[in-house]
Amino acid sequence: MLSTALNALHIALREIRRNVTRAFLTMLGIIIGVAAVITMVTLGQGTTKAVENQISSLGSNLLMLRPGAGFGPRQPNIPNFIESDVTAISEQIPGIAAIAPARGASMSTAYLQNARSTSVTGTTEDYFSINKWTLADGRFFNIADYRDGAAVCVIGNTVRKELFGSANPIGQKIRIGNASCEVIGLLAPKGQMGMGDQDDTIIVPLTTLQRRLTGHTGAHDITMISISAEDAASSDRMISEITSLMRQRRNLQPNQDNNFNVFDTRQIAETLSSSTRMMTMLLAAVAGVSLLVGGIGIMNIMLVSVTERTREIGIRLAIGARAREVLLQFLVEATTISCIGGLLGIALAVALCYGLGSLINVPVAFNPQINLVSFIFSAAVGILFGFTPARRAARLDPIDALRHE
Amino acid sequence: MLIQLRQLTKTYGTGDAAFQALRGIDLDINRGEFVAIMGHSGSGKSTLMNILGCLDTPTSGTYRYEDITVERLTADQRSILRRHALGFIFQGFNLLARTSTVENVEIPLLYRGLSRRERHEKALAAIASVGLADKLRNTPAELSGGQQQRVAIARAIVTEPSTLFADEPTGNLDTATTIEIMRLLTRLNAERGITVIMVTHEDDVAAHAKRIVRIKDGLIESDNIRS
Ligand SMILES: Nc1ncnc2c1ncn2[C@@H]1O[C@H](COP(=O)(O)OP(=O)(O)OP(=O)(O)O)[C@@H](O)[C@H]1O
Numbered sequence: 358m359l360s361t362a363l364n365a366l367h368i369a370l371r372e373i374r375r376n377v378t379r380a381f382l383t384m385l386g387i388i389i390g391v392a393a394v395i396t397m398v399t400l401g402q403g404t405t406k407a408v409e410n411q412i413s414s415l416g417s418n419l420l421m422l423r424p425g426a427g428f429g430p431r432q433p434n435i436p437n438f439i440e441s442d443v444t445a446i447s448e449q450i451p452g453i454a455a456i457a458p459a460r461g462a463s464m465s466t467a468y469l470q471n472a473r474s475t476s477v478t479g480t481t482e483d484y485f486s487i488n489k490w491t492l493a494d495g496r497f498f499n500i501a502d503y504r505d506g507a508a509v510c511v512i513g514n515t516v517r518k519e520l521f522g523s524a525n526p527i528g529q530k531i532r533i534g535n536a537s538c539e540v541i542g543l544l545a546p547k548g549q550m551g552m553g554d555q556d557d558t559i560i561v562p563l564t565t566l567q568r569r570l571t572g573h574t575g576a577h578d579i580t581m582i583s584i585s586a587e588d589a590a591s592s593d594r595m596i597s598e599i600t601s602l603m604r605q606r607r608n609l610q611p612n613q614d615n616n617f618n619v620f621d622t623r624q625i626a627e628t629l630s631s632s633t634r635m636m637t638m639l640l641a642a643v644a645g646v647s648l649l650v651g652g653i654g655i656m657n658i659m660l661v662s663v664t665e666r667t668r669e670i671g672i673r674l675a676i677g678a679r680a681r682e683v684l685l686q687f688l689v690e691a692t693t694i695s696c697i698g699g700l701l702g703i704a705l706a707v708a709l710c711y712g713l714g715s716l717i718n719v720p721v722a723f724n725p726q727i728n729l730v731s732f733i734f735s736a737a738v739g740i741l742f743g744f745t746p747a748r749r750a751a752r753l754d755p756i757d758a759l760r761h762e
Numbered sequence: 763m764l765i766q767l768r769q770l771t772k773t774y775g776t777g778d779a780a781f782q783a784l785r786g787i788d789l790d791i792n793r794g795e796f797v798a799i800m801g802h803s804g805s806g807k808s809t810l811m812n813i814l815g816c817l818d819t820p821t822s823g824t825y826r827y828e829d830i831t832v833e834r835l836t837a838d839q840r841s842i843l844r845r846h847a848l849g850f851i852f853q854g855f856n857l858l859a860r861t862s863t864v865e866n867v868e869i870p871l872l873y874r875g876l877s878r879r880e881r882h883e884k885a886l887a888a889i890a891s892v893g894l895a896d897k898l899r900n901t902p903a904e905l906s907g908g909q910q911q912r913v914a915i916a917r918a919i920v921t922e923p924s925t926l927f928a929d930e931p932t933g934n935l936d937t938a939t940t941i942e943i944m945r946l947l948t949r950l951n952a953e954r955g956i957t958v959i960m961v962t963h964e965d966d967v968a969a970h971a972k973r974i975v976r977i978k979d980g981l982i983e984s985d986n987i988r989s
């Protein structure tokens with residue numbers, strides 16, 4: 358029995374070597390199927406994971422208040438907030454743990470010969486804790502820096518990479534717009550958020566932005582107010598209270614729509630996860646199609662070679678092989694080809710995942726279950742299609758197999 | 763007695779489409795004979811050969827090979843009989859494509875559990891005896907028809923069968939090559955005592971045999987031992 362099996366292995370490997378092209382074409386179907394499924398699922402899960410990470414990096418009980426309606430780009434002619442809005446909210450709405458006004462501007466920044474344009478946020482020191490920023494190095498700015506409008510800044514990891522490379526940024530002076538600011542803190546990286554890079558940021562005291570960087574101290578210059586609630590449960594209540602307070606402060610008539618919006622992290626999470634769900638479904642559909650294409654490819658090659666293989670079976674039977682010996686040979690052949698194909702498919706998937714993953718900035722975490730399932734599925738298809746015609750042929754009288762056309 | 767057929771019939775198809783290709787063959791063949799089976803096209807020669815060679819099964823009648831009742835054998839047992847006692851030569855050669863001469867000749871030995879070296883030595887000896895020692899590495903596509911048939915003969919005799927079946931072995935070959943192949947078969951019959959049973963259309967080819975069996979419409983018409 359063992360020698361029969363070894364013999365079958367020997368003959369099967371010979372046949373594969375003899376028909377490398379046929380073997381490879383068969384494998385191709387399996388390679389495509391396995392690689393597609395693994396790549397799609399891995400990238401889909403990576404994206405979902407990334408989105409979840411970003412949401413949790415926002416903090417659980419964060420509320421944001423922005424001028425304009427919806428999440429979209431800023432609409433023109435809609436007034437920003439003013440500092441007294443911040444004061445009013447913090448005094449009149451119960452349950453606020455911290456509140457921070459922020460003003461954003463895109464400005465050119467430079468250090469030595471490195472220059473780039475970066476989003477600069479002017480805010481208060483509470484902004485860091487509300488938005489869950491932590492330090493990698495140095496310190497945040499404090500009340501004194503805020504009061505003085507000190508020329509200090511805290512930079513994100515992307516800014517550090519682009520301006521400083523591997524050098525230590527702390528204590529260095531960078532140019533922001535026309536002013537020079539000392540880097541006092543480096544933020545721990547947060548990663549991508551939707552299409553934007555959260556780490557491509559410079560945070561300065563609001564007073565510094567107003568007095569030194571933009572030279573603009575107009576009253577309506579707060580573009581976002583971040584609020585952290587004492588507990589997440591009260592965020593619905595706070596949203597409605599802040600909404601009515603702001604409607605009143607912005608003199609909106611009952612027939613006018615809100616020209617600002619308040620939302621919490623849960624809403625962001627819902628928006629993002631519904632879009633990732635869509636994407637995952639799309640990817641799954643594409644993967645299913647490629648698996649189908651792979652299966653059809655395998656079937657095609659098998660059908661094309663069925664005549665030749667049936668005659669081969671006839672020859673082997675005629676010169677004294679038993680049906681089971683021929684079947685074992687075909688089983689070993691189909692299994693070997695399918696497994697090699699499956700392994701190559703996994704290898705291709707790894708390459709694709711890392712390649713595409715770094716291209717579209719998605720973390721890659723392989724799910725052994727998916728690798729196994731798609732491997733087994735494709736191998737099963739390969740073995741089935743490789744083995745079925747052989748089984749039919751080996752049941753024939755040798756002469757009928759030889760006569761097969 | 764090596765081969766004994768009694769009232770052997772073969773019917774192809776069923777019902778209205780049924781066709782009786784053999785209608786009751788009685789035939790005895792002794793060890794060491796060289797028999798030519800002749801007859802018109804469609805008379806049932808190939809049908810008879812395939813049954814004799816255990817490649818096909820008869821519809822009724824008995825077939826004894828040595829002391830084995832062939833129609834009682836299972837498919838596997840018939841495989842084993844073919845493996846140890848029977849060799850085949852086909853009109854269309856039936857070599858494995860893309861497979862070298864040595865490898866083609868080695869195939870029957872693969873099913874006999876011989877060591878690699880034994881296989882190789884036996885294959886080389888068989889190839890040498892058909893005069894193809896200089897074509898060991900060539901594939902069928904690189905060989906002439908006569909050379910391919912000689913590879914097929916080497917494959918048939920490498921297992922040292924007691925009987926060799928040849929269905930129009932020279933049907934695809936020219937006259938000169940036909941003579942070569944017939945000399946080879948005659949030599950195998952004379953020197954090794956291999957029983958040779960051969961189907962042919964041509965009197966020239968049949969002339970190499972010691973006995974000629976003529977078949978007509980699925981029945982034996984005549985059976986002559988040449989003097
Ligand atoms: N598989 C088959 N199914 C149905 N009929 C068949 C089959 N094989 C052979 N026949 C019929 O049986 C008869 C005998 O065929 P066979 O092949 O034995 O003839 P033959 O004597 O070898 O002829 P040839 O000299 O042309 O090779 C023919 O009429 C043929 O049509």
Ligand SMILES: [Mg+2]
Pocket residue numbers: 807808809929
């Ligand atoms: Mg014939």
